[in-house]
Amino acid sequence: MAPAKHTTEKEYDDIPGTYVFDADRSRRGYHLNMFCMSLMKAENRRAFKDNETKYLDERFPQLTAEQKEAILKRQYNRMLELGGNIYFTAKLGATDGHPFQHLAALMTGSTQQDYADLMLRGGRQVEGNRSRSGKYAKAGSSIVKGGKSKPKTSKGNKRRG
Amino acid sequence: MARIIAGVTSSHVPAIGAAIDNHRTGEPYWQRVFEGFERSKAWMREAKPDVCIVVYNDHASAFSVEMIPTFALGTAAEFPIADEGWGPRPVPVVKGHPQLASHIAQSVILDEFDLTLCNKMEVDHGLTVPLNLMFGSPKEWPCPIIPLAVNVVQFPPPTGNRCFNLGKAIKKAVESYPEDLRVVVFGTGGMSHQISGQRAGLINSKFDHAFLDNLTKDPKKLTRLSHLELMREAGAEGVELVMWLIMRGALDDKVDEVYRFYTVPASNTAVGHIILENRAKKSAKKSAPKMKRAAATQKIHRIRS
Numbered sequence: 452m453a454p455a456k457h458t459t460e461k462e463y464d465d466i467p468g469t470y471v472f473d474a475d476r477s478r479r480g481y482h483l484n485m486f487c488m489s490l491m492k493a494e495n496r497r498a499f500k501d502n503e504t505k506y507l508d509e510r511f512p513q514l515t516a517e518q519k520e521a522i523l524k525r526q527y528n529r530m531l532e533l534g535g536n537i538y539f540t541a542k543l544g545a546t547d548g549h550p551f552q553h554l555a556a557l558m559t560g561s562t563q564q565d566y567a568d569l570m571l572r573g574g575r576q577v578e579g580n581r582s583r584s585g586k587y588a589k590a591g592s593s594i595v596k597g598g599k600s601k602p603k604t605s606k607g608n609k610r611r612g
Numbered sequence: 613m614a615r616i617i618a619g620v621t622s623s624h625v626p627a628i629g630a631a632i633d634n635h636r637t638g639e640p641y642w643q644r645v646f647e648g649f650e651r652s653k654a655w656m657r658e659a660k661p662d663v664c665i666v667v668y669n670d671h672a673s674a675f676s677v678e679m680i681p682t683f684a685l686g687t688a689a690e691f692p693i694a695d696e697g698w699g700p701r702p703v704p705v706v707k708g709h710p711q712l713a714s715h716i717a718q719s720v721i722l723d724e725f726d727l728t729l730c731n732k733m734e735v736d737h738g739l740t741v742p743l744n745l746m747f748g749s750p751k752e753w754p755c756p757i758i759p760l761a762v763n764v765v766q767f768p769p770p771t772g773n774r775c776f777n778l779g780k781a782i783k784k785a786v787e788s789y790p791e792d793l794r795v796v797v798f799g800t801g802g803m804s805h806q807i808s809g810q811r812a813g814l815i816n817s818k819f820d821h822a823f824l825d826n827l828t829k830d831p832k833k834l835t836r837l838s839h840l841e842l843m844r845e846a847g848a849e850g851v852e853l854v855m856w857l858i859m860r861g862a863l864d865d866k867v868d869e870v871y872r873f874y875t876v877p878a879s880n881t882a883v884g885h886i887i888l889e890n891r892a893k894k895s896a897k898k899s900a901p902k903m904k905r906a907a908a909t910q911k912i913h914r915i916r917s
Contacts, residue, residue: 462840463767468810469848473767477677484677491673491697528809537808537849538672538765545697551627555812555880566813570877574804574815581844592845594822594833 467583468559470531480534482513486522487539490546499546527558614712614786614793618659618889619859619867620652621799621827622742624668627879629701629741632749645883648873649745655871655887656746661796663709665716665758665782666739667858668800669765671696673736680766681728683778686735686759687713694734703740703749709756712789716758719785725778735759742800745885764801764852772842772854773835779861786862799859803874803884806847814847815882820874823853824886828869831860864890 463471470476477484489495489510499506507519514522521529522543530540544554556566569575582588591597631642673694675681690707693700717729739759747754763769770778779797786795803823806814823846826833834857842851867888876882 463843466811466840466844466848468812469806469843470809471767471843471848472765477680477766481677484672488672488676491695496697531808536672536677536765539677542672542697551807551879555807558808559810559812569813570815570880573817573876574880574882575806575811575813577814577816577819577845580811580814587844590841590844592816592819592822592837592841594826594837595818595845596822 465583465586467580470528472531472536476534477536478534480518480530480536482511483518483522483530483533483535484539486511486514487535487542490542496546525557527554531558614663614789614791614795615893616783616786616795616797616862616890617661618887619797619799619863620742620746620885620887621802621856621859622649622745622885623802623878623881623883624738624741624800625878625881625883626671626696626737626741629737629744632741632744633702644875645878646745648875648883648885651871652746652873652885652887653748656796659796660794661755662793663712663756663758664796664798665760665786665862666742666798666800667760667762667855668735668738668742668798669763669852669855670761671736671738672765674730674734674761675763675765677766680763681761682763682770683725684728684730684733684761685713685717686730686733686761687717688731688733691733691735691739691757691759693740694736696736701737701740703744704752706735706739706743706753706757706759709758712756712786712791712793713758715789716782716785719788720778720781723781723784725781730761733759733761738800742798746798760858762852762855762858764849764855767851768839769851769854771835771839772837772857775854775857776831776835776861779858779863782858783862797859797862799856801852801855802846802850803853803882804846804850805881807849807880809848811848813880814850815876816845816847816850817874817876817882819845820882820884824872824874824884827856827860827886828867828888831857834860860888863888866891 518533552566553563556563631637636642637646673696686708687710688708689710690705721727803820804816806812839851870889871887873885
């Protein structure tokens with residue numbers, strides 16, 4: 452059986468609010484992600500917290516100025532944009548002692564409580580969050596009945612972001 | 613001869629592991645999640661597999677961005693628990709089954725699936741959380757575990773179709789192993805979730821239910837889902853659902869769904885869990901008793917604010 456149809460274009464860049472971690476981002480973000488990996492060791496976490504700029508300058512001199520700034524300012528979306536991957540940047544959040552939902556709130560421009568409430572209400576809906584260009588706005592899913600039809604309006608699930 | 617008796621899917625949300633480790637499973641929020649696995653643990657006690665093959669993904673623990681193997685099979689005698697940044701989880705060391713793992717490696721590589729083999733590999737919550745959900749928190753895991761790590765972190769992961777066919781090759785490998793072993797295959801991760809970017813928090817329950825329905829009845833339909841559709845509909849990290857298709861490919865075409873559980877949320881994720889049994893061969897042992905799906909299925913819990 453043939454695999455699903457695919458292209459090598461970055462069609463996934465059409466998904467809003469999403470930074471797909473592909474080989475290009477992985478290459479650009481290599482040192483940023485390796486810095487995050489270093490935080491898996493307690494002694495490194497201490498050294499980083501002790502003097503963040505010094506730690507970055509001495510141990511990860513190949514970080515770009517932009518990457519360094521994003522790390523120091525804890526700009527989590529910016530880190531993703533510059534090649535960071537969420538499973539790696541989450542280690543920075545953990546080093547700061549934050550639960551993951553704190554990072555999720557930062558990335559979605561929300562408060563941690565509001566984000567937690569959004570999840571308890573069933574999460575962010577896919578309707579309205581499918582496509583930047585509008586090309587896939589009503590695409591639906593091939594496995595959901597009626598998925599190709601116009602999405603229904605929801606009952607009480609307020610969409611955010 | 614060895615044979616695969618059943619497949620299970622399970623979420624591997626790290627917060628579930630943290631709730632277990634910090635003794636918070638009794639809190640209402642977590643009770644809702646853990647209650648859904650009570651029947652599964654009972655099923656597992658009765659099924660008593662001799663070996664489990666756990667398809668999971670590593671979360672920047674054993675593999676960083678230095679090397680990104682698409683399929684990595686653990687052939688070691690044991691797999692230490694990774695320190696993911698807050699000390700290793702207090703769970704037993706995972707013991708492997710090197711003989712069966714080597715046999716699977718030889719069989720599937722000669723069947724043209726180019727696996728990476730790991731004689732040394734630490735395992736993280738991606739593997740240990742599903743073990744807790746299915747086995748509870750014993751002093752030792754009740755059977756050897758063969759880890760199969762799949763890259764779903766760096767795009768592109770293997771296609772669903774490739775995963776499904778790898779499952780078929782694993783089935784063939786297991787069935788050609790001379791020892792009488794009863795094997796359960798785990799597909800872990802999912803269901804819909806996105807934990808990165810401004811779109812974090814995405815959940816698509818309609819998609820999840822359709823995925824579960826098709827997993828039982830028409831998995832080939834799921835092998836045609838493109839990564840683009842998976843990421844768009846089930847969230848950027850929801851793409852890890854391809855791992856479930858390895859489990860499904862390793863089962864017979866026709867299976868009995870004996871249990872299903874779905875709840876939203878566990879932290880940032882929709883939890884989907886299903887147990888599928890191969891239909892017992894006439895000569896084989898009686899399989900675990902079926903549970904009534906209606907009674908077992910739980911609706912999505914939503915606490916209205």
